[in-house]
Amino acid sequence: xxxxxxxxxxATECKTFASSIDIPTQRSLEQSIMALNWEALADQxxxxxxxxxxxxxxxxxxxxxxxx
Numbered sequence: 605x606x607x608x609x610x611x612x613x614x615a616t617e618c619k620t621f622a623s624s625i626d627i628p629t630q631r632s633l634e635q636s637i638m639a640l641n642w643e644a645l646a647d648q649x650x651x652x653x654x655x656x657x658x659x660x661x662x663x664x665x666x667x668x669x670x671x672x
Contacts (some may be wrong), residue, residue, distance in 0.1 A: 611646035615639045
């Protein structure tokens with residue numbers, strides 16, 4: 605399964621490749637765009653994980669019996 609950390613690693617690799625002087629301008633632009641997409645995916649994974657933790661927290665709170 606892809607993780608936010610793996611996405612950020614891929615983004616860094618794309619940025620590094622994009623800044624290489626050995627590739628054409630179009631390829632550099634494509635790599636820069638891919639880096640942005642990897643970063644956006646990492647952010648989305650982080651957001652989804654945060655929301656899942658909140659849902660689990662609230663579900664746990666509402667399943668507990670109320671104190672008398």
